[in-house]
Amino acid sequence: MVQTPAMETPIAPRSPRKHLSQMGGPCKRLYMPLLAIVVLGIMLGYVYLSLVSMTHPNPMILPPKTIASLNRVDATHSSFGKKRLDIQDYPEDVSPATAVRTRVVMFLLxxxxFDAVLNHPEMNGLLNEPSxxxxxxxxxxxxxxPSISLPSWITHMTGSSPQYHGVSGNSAPEEVISDNLFRQAQNYGLRAAMTGDQDWxxxxxxSLQPLFGDGTRAPALNAALDETHQRGHSFIARDESWANIMYEAMLTPSVYSERDPSADWLDREPQPIDPSSVDVTxxxxxxxxxxxxxxxxxxHSxxxxxxxxxxxxTKKTNILRNFFEKLGQIDDIEGRSPEGQKWRTIVAITADHGHVDVGGHGGTASQVTQIPxxxxxxxSxxxxxxxxxxMNIEDPLSLTRSTPYTSHDVSTTLAALLGVPTPRQSEGKMNRNFPRKI
Ligand SMILES: [Zn+2]
Incomplete structure (x- = not known):
């Protein structure tokens, strides 16, 4: 019986592609595995090169060695040079009868x-009121x-530029790696909290403690009332809700106790509470x-x-007016109490960037790079x-007048006012007499 060639060679009938079957045995067996290895090699090479390009040559992301050196406690990169601005430089009076604590409240709009402090009638009106x-x-x-929000917030709080703190956009925020005001406040036992967007x-x-006394509150409360993702979207309801949480934090009497950040609580035992030693404020x-x-x-819209x-x-100016009114009432009540006023409050009002006439920011136009x-x-x-x-807010020339200050200086100035070390990567400077003028 004569067998067909297909029966003699099992490969031939399975391969309709004639030229392959003509390449010879070993080539036929190695073709697919070799192709797979080459494709896999290209893919792995691509992944490797992507990782290398994301971490090594990109100046926006610091190599681990630089991060480690920046985080050395003694490496204070600021205009203070080698000297660390320490809490000892601005000691608080701690005797109970006369203790007045400094409270710093920063509004970030x-x-x-910058134009608004000169030319917005209500904002200018508030700042120009004699009192x-x-x-x-x-x-x-x-x-x-870049003149956009998250990089700018981080510069305010760390004193370092985006090329050092590594955040150049608003997408996918992660915890910042640089030292910052919240961290230093926490290190030195201060109470720090905030209201506002959850990206913060x-x-x-x-580094950021939750609101206490009044409980931790979701910052996006009532946000559903805002129309978002369309032209003309607003954050009005969200802002009103954040203002309300701030008023609640102000007006809820709470126990204030200084924290001892280095305490070993395991060795401590509860003592009977002496109500006269509890500071409710x-x-x-x-x-x-x-x-x-x-x-x-x-x-933007x-x-x-x-x-x-x-x-x-105007709406934010009204919130500021309500804040100052309530703060004044609190100071009055404390001033009339037997212990006298307990807190001296320093208020800072600032922004993160401006907007061009048609809306938008990110570039170098003075309208977006100048903030109050x-x-x-x-x-004081x-x-x-x-x-x-x-700056003289009644002088129109203030709009174009140059300034010696940058947003890096917020970190150094606030650190001095709070009496904590300036954040370690801060490039900020400060008029050292300023805290003493207050
Ligand atoms: Zn924006």
């Missing part, structure tokens, strides 16, 4: 350009590139950040020359203090 003007000073800050909590998650925070978002939202942007600033920094402290007479680089 997302997207409000406010007497105890306040206005400065102008320039911000590093992501950025400073292990309003607004029991050494450092409080109050963040608002709607000015930026309206700027309608531009900074629109009435919508202006009305968002207003300091107010009741009874800051209004007449000799301070380098202060």
């Amino acid at each position: 997302d997207g409000m350009h 406010f003007k007497k105890d306040s000073a206005v400065f102008k800050l320039t911000i590093p590139m 909590r992501t950025l400073f998650t292990t 309003y607004f029991p925070y050494d450092f409080f950040l109050s963040y608002f978002e709607d000015i930026d939202g309206q700027g 309608f531009g900074s020359s629109s009435s919508n942007y202006a009305s968002a600033i 920094l207003v300091f107010y402290c009741n009874g 007479n800051l209004g007449t203090a000799e301070l380098e680089g202060r």
